[in-house]
Structures are given as C-alpha cells and as structure tokens.
Amino acid sequence: MAADRYQPHDFYQIDELLTDEQKLVRDSAREWLKKEVSPIIEDYYERAEFPKQIVPGLASIGAFGPYIPEEYGGAGLDQITYGLLMQELERVDSGVRSTASVQSSLVMYPIFKFGSEEQKQKYLPKLASGEMIGCFGLTEPDHGSNPGGMVTNFVDKGDHYLLNGAKMWISNSPFADIAVVWAKDETGRIHGLVVERGMDGFTTPEIHGKWSLRASATGELVFDNVKVPKENLLPGKSGLGAPLACLDSARYGIAWGAIGAALDCYDAAVRYSKERMQFDKPIGSFQLIQKKLAEMLTEITKAQVLTWRLGVLRNEGRATTAQISLAKRNNVDMALSIAREARQIHGGMGITNEYPIMRHMMNLESVITYEGTHDIHLLILGHHITELQAFK
Ligand code: TGC
Numbered sequence: 001m002a003a004d005r006y007q008p009h010d011f012y013q014i015d016e017l018l019t020d021e022q023k024l025v026r027d028s029a030r031e032w033l034k035k036e037v038s039p040i041i042e043d044y045y046e047r048a049e050f051p052k053q054i055v056p057g058l059a060s061i062g063a064f065g066p067y068i069p070e071e072y073g074g075a076g077l078d079q080i081t082y083g084l085l086m087q088e089l090e091r092v093d094s095g096v097r098s099t100a101s102v103q104s105s106l107v108m109y110p111i112f113k114f115g116s117e118e119q120k121q122k123y124l125p126k127l128a129s130g131e132m133i134g135c136f137g138l139t140e141p142d143h144g145s146n147p148g149g150m151v152t153n154f155v156d157k158g159d160h161y162l163l164n165g166a167k168m169w170i171s172n173s174p175f176a177d178i179a180v181v182w183a184k185d186e187t188g189r190i191h192g193l194v195v196e197r198g199m200d201g202f203t204t205p206e207i208h209g210k211w212s213l214r215a216s217a218t219g220e221l222v223f224d225n226v227k228v229p230k231e232n233l234l235p236g237k238s239g240l241g242a243p244l245a246c247l248d249s250a251r252y253g254i255a256w257g258a259i260g261a262a263l264d265c266y267d268a269a270v271r272y273s274k275e276r277m278q279f280d281k282p283i284g285s286f287q288l289i290q291k292k293l294a295e296m297l298t299e300i301t302k303a304q305v306l307t308w309r310l311g312v313l314r315n316e317g318r319a320t321t322a323q324i325s326l327a328k329r330n331n332v333d334m335a336l337s338i339a340r341e342a343r344q345i346h347g348g349m350g351i352t353n354e355y356p357i358m359r360h361m362m363n364l365e366s367v368i369t370y371e372g373t374h375d376i377h378l379l380i381l382g383h384h385i386t387e388l389q390a391f392k
C-alpha cells in the first residue's frame with residue numbers, strides 16, 4: 001500500500017531537466033521518508049505531536065540547510081535540489097516540511113546571510129546535523145500580516161541587550177534550542193537576535209487545539225527582561241527587509257512543498273477511482289470523476305513547470321519577491337483545491353485517516369495562511385503590476 005503512494009507523475013518529463021545529483025537526492029529522500037516517516041505520520045498527527053526521533057534522519061537526507069555551504073555543515077546543493085527535498089517532505093506531511101523549512105530558510109539562512117563568522121561557526125554545523133533545532137520569531141499577537149508594526153523591542157544596557165515582548169504562532173518553538181527573533185531597537189529599527197533556550201525570562205509555551213499542522217509543534221516566544229549577549233545580534237543587515245529576505249527563501253520552498261501534498265492526494269484519488277465500484281463500474285469510468293482527475297493532473301503539471309523555472313531563476317540569483325509570491329500563492333491554492341476534489345472522489349472514506357487527504361487538506365489551511373496569506377501574496381503581485389501599494 002505504502003509503495004503505491006509514490007508514483008512519479010512526471011507528465012511533462014521534467015525529470016529530463018534535472019541533473020543526476022538532483023534526482024539522486026530527491027529519490028534517496030523519498031525512499032527514507034517512505035520507510036521511516038510515512039508509517040508513523042498519521043499516529044503523530046492524531047496525537048498532535050512532532051516525531052522528534054526523525055530529526056537525525058532528516059539531517060541525513062540533507063533536509064537542514066541543503067543550500068548552505070559544506071564548510072558550515074550544509075550540503076552545498078542548489079535551489080532546485082532544495083525544492084525537490086521540500087516536495088518530498090510535504091508529500092508526507094506539511095508539518096514535517098515546515099520543520100525543515102524553518103530550520104533551513106528561517107534559521108540557518110539568516111545566520112548564514114547576516115551572521116558574524118563566530119555565529120556561523122557556533123550555530124550552523126549543529127543546525128545542519130539536527131543537534132540543534134531553531135525557530136523564527138517574526139509574527140506577534142497583534143502583528144501578523146503587518147510585521148513592520150511589531151512591538152517586541154530591546155534596549156542597549158551597555159554589556160547586553162534587554163529584550164521584551166512576545167511572538168505568536170512560531171513553528172518548532174516548544175522544543176527549539178535557539179530562536180532567531182526580530183525586534184526593534186530604541187530607534188525603531190528592526191534587527192535579528194539569536195535567543196537561546198535557558199536564558200532567564202525566555203519561555204516558549206505551546207499552542208494547543210490546532211486542527212491543522214498537528215504533526216508540527218507551534219508555540220509562542222515570550223521575552224520578559226531577557227538579557228541577550230551583544231554578540232547574539234545579527235550584524236549583517238537590519239530593517240524589515242532582513243526577515244522578508246528570509247521569507248523569500250522559505251516561500252520558494254513552500255511552492256515546491258505544495259506540489260508534494262498535491263501529488264499525494266492525486267495519487268490516492270487515481271487509485272481509489274480505479275478500485276471503487278458503484279453502479280457495477282469503477283467510479284473512474286464516470287466522466288465527472290475523469291474531469292476531476294484530468295484537471296488535477298493539468299494543475300500539477302502547470303505548477304511543476306512554473307516552479308522548476310523559478311528554481312532556475314533562484315539558482316541564477318534572479319528570482320524576484322513577486323515571482324515567488326505568484327508561485328507560493330498559485331501552488332498552495334492548487335494543492336488545497338486538489339485535496340478538496342480528492343476528498344470528494346473518496347466519498348465518505350475520504351474523511352477517515354485511512355487516506356492522507358483530510359490531513360493534507362487541514363495542513364494546507366495553515367500553509368495558505370503562513371509565510372504571507374493568500375491575499376497578501378495577491379497584493380504583492382498587485383503592487384508589482386501597478387507600482388501602487390494596497391496594503392495600507
Ligand atoms: P515594505 O515597505 O514593502 O518593505 C519594507 C522594507 O523591506 C524591503 N523588502 C524586502 N527586502 C528583501 N526581500 C524582500 N522580499 C523584501 N520585501 C520588501 C523593502 O524594500 C523595504 O525596504 P526599505 O529599505 O525601503 O525599508 O513593507 P510593508 O510593511 O509595507 O509590508 C509589506 C508586506 C505586507 C508585503 C510584508 O510585510 C509581508 O510580506 N507580510 C506578510 C508577513 C509574513 O509573511 N509573515 C510570515 C511570518 S514567518 C512564517 O509564517 C513562518 S511559517 C513557517 C513554516 O512553518 O513553514
């Protein structure tokens with residue numbers, strides 16, 4: 001049963017555009033995930049728990065910082081390989097991909113891009129190996145789509161910074177060893193700080209009651225007069241552009257990841273259509289079911305071509321924020337629509353955990369909201385087209 005869940009579905013032969021190394025990394029990840037994560041994911045989802053024991057395995061397939069240079073413990077791979085890894089992770093579960101996205105693009109990336117040499121040496125190898133898990137604190141209870149309005153702040157106390165405030169909806173926070181936190185200085189300028197678990201006044205309460213992304217731990221970050229050593233400030237870049245640059249990288253990974261979730265739903269729907277008999281025929285023989293399947297394949301194929309091209313542009317350093325918004329918005333919406341159609345094809349069985357569909361559907365409700373909501377990405381595109389800001 002599990003083996004059937006992994007059909008290639010490469011309708012436009014995009015594999016011919018991939019290098020041998022890209023295919024090898026993708027296929028090895030797929031094999032490991034199929035063996036180690038697929039069999040346990042439904043159980044962890046029901047328990048609303050992240051399976052922490054998979055962290056070393058995730059590191060071994062290169063899921064943590066795949067594009068970070070090898071000298072810092074990364075795999076030194078290209079952006080398309082990063083995307084393919086995210087696709088394979090999210091084919092299993094968006095929450096598993098989330099953990100890897102956050103570690104790679106929102107923790108390792110800012111340390112690599114904006115950190116000092118000492119910070120890179122101290123954190124990156126441990127993050128790459130999974131010895132350390134990180135989280136990214138941008139969103140606040142009253143500042144989600146508008147992170148520039150954040151109130152979390154720090155004051156220069158001479159030999160340290162004093163950090164106060166709170167972050168909300170933070171993936172990995174309940175068990176993260178470090179947090180890359182975005183906060184304002186006394187002039188209102190935004191900076192990144194590395195806050196370590198164990199610092200006095202720093203707590204990470206878990207958020208319970210989620211019906212989505214249940215196999216990923218989400219929590220708050222609370223800073224009550226936390227003394228942060230001065231050497232923990234990321235010196236390379238300040239301003240809202242610094243966290244937004246990290247989001248470009250994570251949103252790009254999500255565009256690939258959504259294809260993985262869509263593929264898993266499509267695979268399940270094709271199989272069920274051939275097996276399920278009604279009116280003495282397989283339901284796949286009915287035109288209305290075939291329409292759903294044909295449209296699913298069309299949308300997946302369009303997303304695959306779009307996202308591969310975006311990967312080429314990323315590799316050349318030419319992908320723009322608006323191009324990334326288009327792909328994140330299109331692909332997540334595409335995956336959510338496919339999950340809903342696949343659920344319908346499964347009839348009543350589609351609501352059970354016998355099939356992965358409801359889990360993907362519920363997960364994708366988070367994915368369409370985090371890293372910029374569906375409408376925020378539309379407004380980023382609107383801004384690009386008209387050169388007129390519609391946010392405020
Ligand atoms: P705006 O005035 O547009 O920009 C502020 C400054 O930033 C610069 N900038 C960028 N720089 C680098 N890369 C980018 N992508 C950039 N986009 C903008 C910009 O040039 C400007 O620089 P300067 O020098 O002029 O100051 O900012 P705004 O306040 O109007 O907001 C724009 C908006 C709404 C698009 C933005 O804030 C936004 O994207 N909001 C959505 C928030 C969001 O995506 N949050 C995600 C939180 S992290 C998360 O969800 C992780 S989930 C992880 C998981 O589990 O997988």
Ligand code: FAD
Nearest residue numbers: 136137138139144145169170171366370371372373375391
């Ligand atoms: P709001 O910003 O309050 O938006 C509510 C609604 O208003 C949305 O429909 C939105 O599109 C709309 N809206 C807002 N502004 C406008 C506007 N100008 N024009 C039109 N419509 C508008 N954040 C992190 O920092 N780190 C994490 O690791 C992280 N992980 C997350 C994990 C999960 C499971 C979830 C659900 C969220 C996570 N987030 C994280 C937070 C996420 O990025 C925010 O939820 C998201 O940016 C939206 O913010 P909000 O929830 O406050 O919604």
